[in-house]
Amino acid sequence: MISFPSFLLISTILFTKIPPFTSQSSRFLDSILQDHAFRAFPHHRPKTGVIYDGNAPSNLTGTSVSALRLRTGSLRKRGFKGYKEFDIPKGIIENPYVKRVILVYQNLGNWSSVYYPLPGFFYLSPVVGLLAYNAVNLTGQDLPELDLRAPEDPILIKFESLSVLGNGSSPVCVFFDLFGGVAFDHVINGSFCSILTQGHVGIVVENSPAPAPARVPEDPIAGGGGGGGGRRGKGWWVGGSVAGGVLMAALVVVLVLWVRWCRGTRRMEKMRDAAERGVPLTVAAVGRAEVPVAMATRTKPVLETEYVT
Numbered sequence: 001m002i003s004f005p006s007f008l009l010i011s012t013i014l015f016t017k018i019p020p021f022t023s024q025s026s027r028f029l030d031s032i033l034q035d036h037a038f039r040a041f042p043h044h045r046p047k048t049g050v051i052y053d054g055n056a057p058s059n060l061t062g063t064s065v066s067a068l069r070l071r072t073g074s075l076r077k078r079g080f081k082g083y084k085e086f087d088i089p090k091g092i093i094e095n096p097y098v099k100r101v102i103l104v105y106q107n108l109g110n111w112s113s114v115y116y117p118l119p120g121f122f123y124l125s126p127v128v129g130l131l132a133y134n135a136v137n138l139t140g141q142d143l144p145e146l147d148l149r150a151p152e153d154p155i156l157i158k159f160e161s162l163s164v165l166g167n168g169s170s171p172v173c174v175f176f177d178l179f180g181g182v183a184f185d186h187v188i189n190g191s192f193c194s195i196l197t198q199g200h201v202g203i204v205v206e207n208s209p210a211p212a213p214a215r216v217p218e219d220p221i222a223g224g225g226g227g228g229g230g231r232r233g234k235g236w237w238v239g240g241s242v243a244g245g246v247l248m249a250a251l252v253v254v255l256v257l258w259v260r261w262c263r264g265t266r267r268m269e270k271m272r273d274a275a276e277r278g279v280p281l282t283v284a285a286v287g288r289a290e291v292p293v294a295m296a297t298r299t300k301p302v303l304e305t306e307y308v309t
């Protein structure tokens, strides 16, 4: 069981609000790529368990898409190793339940930073995506994604070649959920990332190490602040400015008090339940609510001390 404070910590590593246009244009891209990936299936009896590579849209040269059709039962029982960069473990759950699922793979190549811009970071890998659809309609467009989760083992993304590292910061995995949420995690074994739900993943490194800012424990407040009165105006950024630091410090105090209070109440149980049930909870929560909870933190230690897989 995960303790409440560590749950909070994990959940608030680093959430940044990417500008609204980004998630909109990337969602639009998802639907275009879904269409192109589906066209990769032969018209006559596409096989299950076979990876079909599609043609990228002509105005998106440099990207690639694939489609893979699987029986849900087999996916759950056996997983699927080696769907391009993705190693999908057994135990996968889709919601709503469908009999067959189509997993669309996207590799955004040199378009990664166009559709998933991350100010202050540089991509060492392409952004790759994994999205799940109902396989009932092979010609549908604008199909909704299924909700896909890996409750047992995480989905592993094995990047083969990373761009040469800068000498400064260490690389981190960045994960974009389908709702505009962004989360960072550490890199496993040099070039792997792990995720618990569908979305887009890449490895980034900070552009330029920030000049050591005042030591403000910024991150831990993000979730707590959001719990209270989150919606404070769109596009709210706190960029490590002095004002931001002071605000953050104040929020930390509020959070500490809040956490203590929670401990004595049933709310804690609820949070625990939530933590056990669905791990990507916070990402989704941030994204769906579009609450600009957290700030772009430049304090590297946060990245490094986080997350036990």
Ligand SMILES: *[C@@H]1O[C@H](CO)[C@@H](O)[C@H](O)[C@H]1NC(C)=O
Binding pocket: 057, 059, 060
């Ligand atoms: C590519 O073409 C599609 C139409 O086929 C269009 O909807 C989309 O906006 C274009 N994308 C870019 C990046 O030009």
Ligand SMILES: *[C@@H]1O[C@H](CO)[C@@H](O)[C@H](O)[C@H]1NC(C)=O
Binding pocket: 061, 062, 110, 111, 114
């Ligand atoms: C990516 O590379 C292709 C050529 O391989 C080029 O046509 C395209 O414009 C590039 N995209 C971007 C965003 O630079």
Ligand SMILES: *[C@@H]1O[C@H](CO)[C@@H](O)[C@H](O)[C@H]1NC(C)=O
Binding pocket: 136, 137, 138, 139, 140, 141
């Ligand atoms: C599949 O999708 C297309 C386009 O969205 C629609 O016209 C068609 O009726 C759908 N077929 C089924 C079986 O749902």
Ligand SMILES: *[C@@H]1O[C@H](CO)[C@@H](O)[C@H](O)[C@H]1NC(C)=O
Binding pocket: 167, 168, 169, 209
């Ligand atoms: C990286 O190394 C180069 C020399 O190889 C140096 O000029 C540069 O300042 C270093 N950058 C960082 C962030 O340490």
Ligand SMILES: *[C@@H]1O[C@H](CO)[C@@H](O)[C@H](O)[C@H]1NC(C)=O
Binding pocket: 156, 188, 189, 192
């Ligand atoms: C990372 O490397 C270690 C040692 O080589 C190995 O035991 C472990 O399974 C690897 N982890 C992943 C996620 O591949």
